[in-house]
Structures are given as structure tokens and as C-alpha cells.
């Protein structure tokens with residue numbers, strides 16, 4: 001018994017959590033994901049599930065759409081598409097996705113973020129607050145940004161090229177003085193191949209006019225909420241494209257290239 005009780009007690013201590021967390025239904029603290037990040041890197045952009053089907057698993061997360069048609073943001077049960085044209089649309093439930101990660105967001109802890117941080121400083125700061133690097137955290141940051149830099153990717157046609165080829169066509173966007181929410185996850189290193197180790201965040205402005213895969217920011221002020229996620233469900237699609245994909249190759253370098261783009265590349269306003 002001590003074995004199972006001790007970690008929860010420690011987590012509650014370090015996060016100042018109410019003991020209620022331990023009583024939450026386990027499926028509420030589950031990260032559900034469709035397919036794997038390496039399948040996406042390999043070019044598996046096929047329609048593997050509808051939004052209606054995956055939204056039974058959570059109300060908060062990120063991913064992409066069939067054909068890699070833009071960045072997906074899921075907030076409060078609403079799915080937004082951040083298109084490569086810079087437009088943000090609410091997507092209907094019959095829309096298909098090749099990759100999505102989501103959970104039921106219930107904050108275990110909220111913290112004011114030290115003001116005037118950039119993304120690198122924020123990452124260092126938040127990682128120092130995590131009670132363990134061996135769990136997954138859903139992250140929701142609401143804030144005022146002096147500057148945000150993000151990107152989206154254009155829709156592809158089969159036969160699909162690998163993601164690192166598509167990344168050459170990505171569009172960069174920058175916004176100044178904007179309020180919005182960062183939505184995403186921090187995952188342990190051991191999820192390599194399955195999901196994105198470390199931070200993966202998408203941006204959605206409060207006016208719902210600007211959104212995309214986060215690359216950098218200068219935060220004026222904000223508050224970050226964390227939801228500890230200690231279970232994982234992976235749906236391995238029985239789609240021919242997934243079954244035939246080469247998932248033996250180490251794609252960590254390709255992932256790093258795709259996730260972070262150099263600041264020097266030109267952005268559209």
C-alpha cells in the first residue's frame with residue numbers, strides 16, 4: 001500500500017494539491033493520443049479518426065488535420081484550425097485528423113509566471129517547478145504577450161512527403177501586444193518516438209483571430225495552469241498508411257528541426 005500511496009502524497013506536498021486529486025477518475029488524467037509523432041514525421045497524414053470520435057477523450061489538446069492542413073488547437077472542447085493562410089476557423093466534428101493529443105483539462109496547480117520572460121526563460125522556469133520530470137503535464141498559460149511568433153503548415157496531397165519536407169513550406173507569423181492562451185503539453189524524454197519530449201505548445205489569441213504552433217514569445221504577464229497526467233492511451237490506427245510506415249528509424253533530429261524554426265526566417269504580419 002505504501003508503494004502506491006507515497007508518490008501521491010509526495011506530489012500533493014510538492015504541488016500543494018488538495019487530496020481530491022487522488023480521487024479523480026483515472027480517465028480524466030489520461031493523455032489520449034491518436035497515432036504517433038514519428039508516424040506524422042514519416043508522412044502519415046491520412047484521415048485516421050474524426051474529431052467527433054477523439055473528442056470523447058478530452059476537451060484540451062493539440063494536433064493537426066488530414067493532409068497536414070494547418071495546426072489544431074483544442075480548447076474548452078472547441079477545435080480551431082490555424083491555417084497556413086493565417087486564418088483561424090472552428091472545425092466541424094466530421095473533420096478528420098491524422099494526429100492529436102488531448103486530455104480533460106483540470107488544473108492541479110496555477111502559478112503566476114515571472115513577468116517579461118521569453119520562451120527559453122519560461123521553459124527553464126517552468127521545468128524547475130515540475131515535481132518530477134517523469135510525468136506528463138497538460139499546460140494552459142493565459143497571458144499578455146508583447147510578442148508571439150508561431151507558424152502553420154499548408155495542406156499536402158498524397159503521396160505525402162515527410163514532415164521535414166513540408167516544414168520548408170511553413171508560414172511564419174508574428175503578433176505584437178496580444179492576449180491569448182498557450183495550449184499543450186510537457187512530456188518526459190522517454191516518450192521519444194511516441195510524442196514530443198519537453199514542451200509542445202500552440203497559441204490561440206483571445207479574439208480567436210491568430211493561432212499556430214508556438215515558436216517564441218515575449219510574455220508581459222501571465223498565469224500558467226498545470227494538469228498532471230499520469231496515464232496514457234495510444235490509439236494505433238489500423239490504416240494501411242500507418243501499418244506500412246517506417247517507424248524503426250530514429251527521427252529525433254527531424255523532430256527537432258520541425259518543432260523549432262530559426263528566428264531569422266521572415267514572418268507574415
Ligand SMILES: [Zn+2]
Pocket residue numbers: 062071200201202213214
Ligand atoms: Zn505543433
